[in-house]
Amino acid sequence: MANVNADSRAACTLSVSNIRKAFGINEVLKGVSISLRAGEVLALIGGNGAGKSTLMKIIMGIYRADSGTIEVDGCPVNMANPSAALSAGIYMVPQEPMLFPNMTVEENILMGFRDKVPELRKRLATHMKELDFRLNLQRKANTLSIAEQQLVEILRGLLREAKVLILDEPTSALTFGEVQSLFRVIEDLKSKGISMIYITHRLTEVFEVATDVAIMRDGVITLKGPVGEFNKEMLIRGLLPSDVEMCTGGGCTYVPVDYEHLDPVLEVQGLAGYGFKDVSFKLYPGEILGIAGVVGAGRTELISTIFGRDKTLAGKVLLEGKDITGLSTGKLLKAGINFVPEDRHYHGLFKIRSISSNTTSALLNTRAIGRVDINRKKQKQISQKYVDDFRTKIVSLEDLIGSLSGGNQQKVVIARALSTLPKVVILDEPTRGIDAGARGDVYNIIRQLKDAGVAVLMVSSDIEEVVEIADRAITVFQGRINGEFSHDEINQDSLTSASFGIVDGKVVTE
Amino acid sequence: MNIVKKLLKARWSSSLIFLVLLFLITGLANASFLSYSNIIACFNTATMYTLLAIGIAFVIMTGEIDVSIGAVLGLSASVTGMIAQEGGSIGKMLICVLLIGAAVGLFNGIGVSFFGVPSLIFTLGTNGVLRGIIYMVTEGRTIENFGGPVAVYGNMSLFAGVSLYYLITLVLVVIAHLVTTRTRRGKYFIAVGDNAGGATLVGISVLRTKIIAYVICGVMAGIAGYVFASKYGQVMNVAGNGYEMTAIAACVLGGISLSGGLGNMVGAAIGAVIMSSISRLLVFIGLPSTYDNTITGVMLIAIVVVDALTQRRAIETARRKRLLNRTESKPEEGGIQA
Numbered sequence: 001m002a003n004v005n006a007d008s009r010a011a012c013t014l015s016v017s018n019i020r021k022a023f024g025i026n027e028v029l030k031g032v033s034i035s036l037r038a039g040e041v042l043a044l045i046g047g048n049g050a051g052k053s054t055l056m057k058i059i060m061g062i063y064r065a066d067s068g069t070i071e072v073d074g075c076p077v078n079m080a081n082p083s084a085a086l087s088a089g090i091y092m093v094p095q096e097p098m099l100f101p102n103m104t105v106e107e108n109i110l111m112g113f114r115d116k117v118p119e120l121r122k123r124l125a126t127h128m129k130e131l132d133f134r135l136n137l138q139r140k141a142n143t144l145s146i147a148e149q150q151l152v153e154i155l156r157g158l159l160r161e162a163k164v165l166i167l168d169e170p171t172s173a174l175t176f177g178e179v180q181s182l183f184r185v186i187e188d189l190k191s192k193g194i195s196m197i198y199i200t201h202r203l204t205e206v207f208e209v210a211t212d213v214a215i216m217r218d219g220v221i222t223l224k225g226p227v228g229e230f231n232k233e234m235l236i237r238g239l240l241p242s243d244v245e246m247c248t249g250g251g252c253t254y255v256p257v258d259y260e261h262l263d264p265v266l267e268v269q270g271l272a273g274y275g276f277k278d279v280s281f282k283l284y285p286g287e288i289l290g291i292a293g294v295v296g297a298g299r300t301e302l303i304s305t306i307f308g309r310d311k312t313l314a315g316k317v318l319l320e321g322k323d324i325t326g327l328s329t330g331k332l333l334k335a336g337i338n339f340v341p342e343d344r345h346y347h348g349l350f351k352i353r354s355i356s357s358n359t360t361s362a363l364l365n366t367r368a369i370g371r372v373d374i375n376r377k378k379q380k381q382i383s384q385k386y387v388d389d390f391r392t393k394i395v396s397l398e399d400l401i402g403s404l405s406g407g408n409q410q411k412v413v414i415a416r417a418l419s420t421l422p423k424v425v426i427l428d429e430p431t432r433g434i435d436a437g438a439r440g441d442v443y444n445i446i447r448q449l450k451d452a453g454v455a456v457l458m459v460s461s462d463i464e465e466v467v468e469i470a471d472r473a474i475t476v477f478q479g480r481i482n483g484e485f486s487h488d489e490i491n492q493d494s495l496t497s498a499s500f501g502i503v504d505g506k507v508v509t510e
Numbered sequence: 511m512n513i514v515k516k517l518l519k520a521r522w523s524s525s526l527i528f529l530v531l532l533f534l535i536t537g538l539a540n541a542s543f544l545s546y547s548n549i550i551a552c553f554n555t556a557t558m559y560t561l562l563a564i565g566i567a568f569v570i571m572t573g574e575i576d577v578s579i580g581a582v583l584g585l586s587a588s589v590t591g592m593i594a595q596e597g598g599s600i601g602k603m604l605i606c607v608l609l610i611g612a613a614v615g616l617f618n619g620i621g622v623s624f625f626g627v628p629s630l631i632f633t634l635g636t637n638g639v640l641r642g643i644i645y646m647v648t649e650g651r652t653i654e655n656f657g658g659p660v661a662v663y664g665n666m667s668l669f670a671g672v673s674l675y676y677l678i679t680l681v682l683v684v685i686a687h688l689v690t691t692r693t694r695r696g697k698y699f700i701a702v703g704d705n706a707g708g709a710t711l712v713g714i715s716v717l718r719t720k721i722i723a724y725v726i727c728g729v730m731a732g733i734a735g736y737v738f739a740s741k742y743g744q745v746m747n748v749a750g751n752g753y754e755m756t757a758i759a760a761c762v763l764g765g766i767s768l769s770g771g772l773g774n775m776v777g778a779a780i781g782a783v784i785m786s787s788i789s790r791l792l793v794f795i796g797l798p799s800t801y802d803n804t805i806t807g808v809m810l811i812a813i814v815v816v817d818a819l820t821q822r823r824a825i826e827t828a829r830r831k832r833l834l835n836r837t838e839s840k841p842e843e844g845g846i847q848a
Contacts, residue, residue, distance in 0.1 A: 062710065098708030100701050102771050111701050112712035114694065144826050156712065267603040275833030301833060479833075 012061075012074070013038050013059020013195045014090065014164045019068035021054055022406035028054045030219040033067070036164060036195040041186065043198045043210035043227070045235065051219040052199055056166055059197075060092050061085040072163070086112075091157030092166040097149035101142035108141050109155050120159065127158045129187055147178035154185065158194075164189055165189065166197045171205060183209050201461075204496075205231050218243030254450075254488065257287045258469050263320075265455045266337075266424050268306065275301030276479040279315070283424065288446060288456045290493045298479035299459045300342060303426050307339045308332050319424065333362070336423035340414050340430060342459075349401050349409060356383035356397040359415045386415035390445055413443060418454075425449060427458045431465060443469050463495045475499050521765035522777030528763070529784050532791070540794040550671040552787040558583070558734045559782035561762070562757035564686045565730025567778040568723040570761050571690070573703035573770025574622055574629040576724060579731040579757060581640035582614050583750035586735025588644055591653030591745040592662045603660065603739075607732035614640065614682045615728025619721030620736075637754075643749055654724075654744035664740035679724050680731075680779075687775035699723055703770025752803060758787045759810040767817055 029130035036042055046052050050401035057063040059070060070077050072088045077208040079085050079420045110120050119195055128135070129164050129480065133151055140444075144152065150170055157165050171179045186209050198210055205209065205215050205228060214224035215238040223230075223238040271279045276298035283289050287432060293299050304310055306317055308329040309427040327335065330482050350358055360379045369471045383397050390411040407484035410430065418426055430446065431439045446469055449456055460466050466473050473490050483498035531755045539545040562579050569576045586607040593603045614636060621632040666674045689696035700708045707718055734753075739745050762768060763784050764777025789802050789807075 060711070081713075082710055082713070086713045092709075092711060094711065098705055098711050100704035100708055100771065102704050104702070105698070111697065112709075112714050142824070274830045298833070392531075 012036060012220060012271075013040075013072065015071040016055075017069050017071075019058060019457055020050075020053065020066045021058060021063065028219050029058075029065070030223055030335060032216070032219070033068075034197075034214055034221065036197065038163070038193045038195055039190050040212055041190055041196045041198055041212045042212045043108055043200060043206040043215070045200060045203070045206065046216035052216055053168070056092060056168065056197070056199070059085065059166065062140075068093060072109070077406055081491055086160055086162075088165035089161060090166065091160055091162035091164070092168065093150060093153040095158065095168040096151050097146065097148060099138070099141040099144070099149055101154060104138050105135060105141060105152055106137040108152055109137075109159060111458075112210060113159070115443070124155065124159055126156060131185055145178075147174050148184070149461065150174075150182065150441070151185075152401060153190075158271075162194065162195070164195045168199045169201065170198070171200065171202065179205075189206055192378040194444075201364055203235050206235065206500060207232075219452035220483055224363075253377070259284060262286075265320055266457070267316075267318040269316045269318070271305070271317060272313045273301060273315070275306040276305075276476070279476075280479055281481065281484070283455045285423070285455050286450050286453045287471045288450050288458060288469055288489075290368035290466035290473040291457065291459045291476060292461075292466050292473055293499045294461070297476040297499070299476050301479075302476065303339070303446075303457065303459055305339065305429060306427060317386055333420060333422075336421075337426065338362070338417040338420050338424070339426045340410075340417045340428060343431065351402045351411065352400060354398045355387070355392075355394055355401055355404070358401045358412050359383040359386055362416050362420050382419055383415075383496035386412075386418070389448070391441055392414060405438070407433075407441070410434050410438070410442060411445070414442070416448070418482040422458065424455045427460075429458060429460055431460075431462065463492055463499070466490065466495060467492055520776075521773055522780055525764045525780045525784065527686040529787070530781055532784065532787060536791040536794055543791060543794040546791070547671060549731055554667075554671075554673045554676050555781055555782045555790065556752070556779075556786035557679050559756055559760055559785050560676075560679050560683065561730050562753055562783040564683055564759040564775050565727040566754070566757050566760050567686075567764075567766055567773070567775060568690075568699055569629075569720075569816075570728045570758070570766050571699045571703045571770055571773065572720050572723045573706070574720060574723070575758070575768070576618060576633045576727050577754045578606060578614060578618060578636040578640060579636045579727060579734075580753040580755075581736040582611055582731035583646070583693055583738060583753055584745075584748070585640050585644050585647070586610050586732040587738040587745040587749050588648050588653055588658070588735075588747075588848055590736045591656055592648070594656035594658055594739065595610055597651065597658065599779040600663075601658055604733075607736045609728055609732075610735075611672050611728035611730070612725050612734025613728070614731075616721065618728065619724030621675050621709035622724065623717045623720035625652060639668055640702040645831035648745075649797065650747060652744060652746045653739075656739075656743065659744050660740045664737075664743065665671065672833055675741070681781045690775060700819075702770055705771070707802040709711075726730065727822075752806075755810060757782070759806055759813070759848050762810065762813045762817060767821065768814055769821060770843075 014037040015033075017033040017035075017209075019029050019032045021339075032051070032055055034042065034044075034055075044052055045217075052368060054063065058065045059079065060381050061082045061084050064080070068122070070079055072090070074477065077084060077088045079088075079288075084280070096400065103111070106124075109124060110117060124137075129423055133155070135148060135151060141149065141152070144392055154165065170182060174182060179202065183411055186198075187195065190211075198205075200206065210227050211232060212225065213235065215222050217238070223235075262284045264351075265285045266283040268279055268281050279290070279302055291299050291302070301310065305312055308327055308331070312326045316323060322335075324332060351363060356379050360382055363382070364374075380397055386392070387394060387397070392404075392408050392411045392415075395410065401409060404412070427446070431442050434442070443465075446458070450471075458466070458470065467490055470490060471487050472494060473485045474481050475485075475495060477483075477499065483494075485498075533544060533549070542548065562583065566576055566724075572741075587612065589606050590603045593606065610761070618633050618636055619635075621627050622629045625632075647753045663674060668674050668677055690699055691697070698709070698714050701714060702716050706716050709719075723777055735750070738749060758768075760780070760781035761778045762771065764779070764781030766773030766777060766781075785806065788805060789799065792799055792801055792805070
């Protein structure tokens, strides 16, 4: 019996067993085991905070596991630092490629090797020929597209004779065509016997490239096996906590928007900027307009340009008929537009301030909380109102915002946007990285906004989210609007295909 | 033709052009500035700045800074002078300054990379500590009246007026340049400054690379201290005060980006000559040398601002170009372009 066990382990290129890791009292990995055969592509899926990146960092020797073992080709390896992982034949292509921007492609690839340069060059040329990569080696890395940067990363891995490549959401910043060529590369690598861990959020990709699939939730693997044994529904069920309810209470009864008698509050006419072009749409009061599309389609650029954070190249934005094109963010706030950013930590929160300071921070340059000195009582009043309205779970208003969970932090950020009493609220990925329970609360908040007559522009990569709460949806594909869907037309299928450039069954190519 | 093109593309070529223009313009105001002896003097007086600049260039390339090098120079110069007063050998002096430099560099390196203290603050602290140590070691005296071989070598010129020390410095510049551009480990300094996270992922130890950079920087400052004592024959307590600013300015003038990851040693050496020329040319155009520090400071700020702006512009242009590509390209063309 022991013999069989040893044999099956030896057949595995990489075998990770019973890994545990805690940061303080927060246990992120609770005994995770995965194994990879040669040529296996293991799709690893799981929400934010499931522990995927922690696990990868442990495999790469960036973090150290509290307990558990890592074996490569049947031999235990002590992953004390990244060099150990590299020499064991493991290479990670990070989500945002980590190149040296001021160096040439060749310098980037050859950096960190001990071998002689001419010999490395020869091997590099062989690899590039085998995979049919055409890349000018003398280009500076900062001129490369994300897809090209990924190729450079893959070449780095191959040149190290990596047996295991970790691809961390490799398609998240790629265009449709680039994704297809990446998949061809993965097929090639697979046939050469290289194993891959393919981290993704896109379930369709799992069935396209993976041989096996594993789902991670709350620091454990909840489901794993060959791809053939699963379908999308089973994967989605594996991702959701068992007690999730998709629809809560009366929020689901749909109140249609009266398009006949209302004037649009926000009107975008032929807007062009960096990353998008010819964008026109109208937004009505009391309407939730969903903007769907894949990451990198230009949605984030579109809304940050509307919010005055980047230059408008052409076109107009009208708020209640008034031209607000190219106004500064401060003026737009006063005009009645507010924005809830995608990245809470980077653009949203003042981490070491209290909940009430965060809630009222957008009011600092108005007189709502006092003229010169801050009126603490008013600050508290306003904050308490939102905490009650949103059912934010807090101990005290004076606690640091950092002590809250992601979902509750997001509620505070939305509250801040609402505290300026805007006519238009732009939400960028409102439920990214928050758990299913809080997600329902956020949806309820968005519906409350609608009821209060606020116009909501919601950018979301989560198509289910758009299906669930949007009154109308538009899809953005390669920087242009390629589809508009009324409430009845919105469904998973129509939005997903439009996001990937297929409208009415045809590939739209301008 | 190819070599000319390559030279013009090098980051230090604009520094060289700036240096030549500086000479020519000053020459228009006062022709005697262009005399052979003066030009050579500009290079000779650049010896200490060059040593400091190539040392700190290692640190700046990794994206950090070291403002304690002026104090390292002061301490090393004082110790050199004291050994000379006792009639000690040059070997003893060199060993002492190397040890001082390496120890301070190690201290800075550990503080900055191991404990993660912002380098400006940490080395500012080191600077204070060292200035205090100088007073303790010298008991507040100016170290002077020392003779012997040190004083002789200090002003010895080998041929055509080029000083012995400047020639040795040039050799060090060439070695430093080759190390950082040609050797495997030497490239780590630039790699760490360019993208520390990426360096970690290809197995480069950021921690160790930064510590080594600080040690090299300290050692070069120690050598500069020896040169100081040897050249001037007297060392005041404040020796080396403000030299760090000149060295940083020299690096930046030579095309080394303060955000790390860009530039080379040849540039730093040219920058050092520019800085020493500026103090000399003040005399030639009739300005008092009291303007020296102010001008150095103004130049440093001006260049750093320009550097920061061009850097930001380059990043922004690249981003916008990428985004524009996205709307221009059709799905079929999304693949890899050569």
